[in-house]
Amino acid sequence: NAGVTQTPKFRVLKTGQSMTLLCAQDMNHEYMYWYRQDPGMGLRLIHYSVGEGTTAKGEVPDGYNVSRLKKQNFLLGLESAAPSQTSVYFCATRKDTYSYNEQFFGPGTRLTVL
Amino acid sequence: EDKVVQSPLSLVVHEGDTVTLNCSYEVTNFRSLLWYKQEKKAPTFLFMLTSSGIEKKSGRLSSILDKKELFSILNITATQTGDSAIYLCAVIQGAQKLVFGQGTRLTINP
Numbered sequence A: 001n002a003g004v005t006q007t008p009k010f011r012v013l014k015t016g017q018s019m020t021l022l023c024a025q026d027m028n029h030e031y032m033y034w035y036r037q038d039p040g041m042g043l044r045l046i047h048y049s050v051g052e053g054t055t056a057k058g059e060v061p062d063g064y065n066v067s068r069l070k071k072q073n074f075l076l077g078l079e080s081a082a083p084s085q086t087s088v089y090f091c092a093t094r095k096d097t098y099s100y101n102e103q104f105f106g107p108g109t110r111l112t113v114l
Numbered sequence B: 001e002d003k004v005v006q007s008p009l010s011l012v013v014h015e016g017d018t019v020t021l022n023c024s025y026e027v028t029n030f031r032s033l034l035w036y037k038q039e040k041k042a043p044t045f046l047f048m049l050t051s052s053g054i055e056k057k058s059g060r061l062s063s064i065l066d067k068k069e070l071f072s073i074l075n076i077t078a079t080q081t082g083d084s085a086i087y088l089c090a091v092i093q094g095a096q097k098l099v100f101g102q103g104t105r106l107t108i109n110p
Helices: none
Strands: A004-007 A010-012 A019-025 A031-037 A043-049 A066-069 A073-078 A087-095 A104-105 A109-113 B003-007 B012-013 B017-026 B030-038 B045-049 B057-058 B063-068 B069-077 B085-093 B095-102 B104-109
Touching: A004 A087, A019 A031, A019 A087, A019 A109, A019 B095, A031 A073, A043 A066, A043 A073, A043 B095, A073 A087, A104 B030, B003 B085, B003 B095, B012 B030, B017 B104, B030 B069, B045 B057, B045 B063, B045 B069, B069 B085
Parallel strands: A010 A109, B012 B104
Antiparallel strands: A004 A019, A019 A073, A031 A043, A031 A087, A066 A073, A087 A104, A087 A109, B003 B017, B017 B069, B030 B045, B030 B085, B057 B063, B063 B069, B085 B095, B085 B104
């Protein structure tokens, strides 16, 4: 039982390159979230999904796309990376609407865009 | 605009001191307020508060919510160096989303 895993853990990109971050969970949770964390900014929601095949925009969605083709995976894509996207990215999952305290976080991905 | 504001943003105290961290919020469709502790990696869950005036306790940590004045506090007594971390406050908005504050960076010096 791995919980929530994120791949990769670290990545350095050049401006304009693309990449995909993978979040995988084995807890059968319905809800999955992508956040970014910048110094002094707390966690800001990028996109989220309330079930397989669904996605929705969060607070800071510009420059990112997501897909949830399988319940256990939530992918975050950067089509053309910019230095402003340098951040630590966290994936989180929650069982369902009623499990407010059961938002589990992945270990994070540190992304640097040069 | 929905917002969660934490204060102070940074706090340095000596081991053994008691600290109080603050979280105020203005969020539509409030459901609950959560506190997380974040050390080097992912945030870990501390408390969930849904009702006003009911204190939640876990060892030296305690927290309470005031839904009339729209704030919560997190108290840590007899602090230890292992309490050094970023403490995050988040409000559950509606059924699906969490709105996070900026975090308070707490440093405990021996």
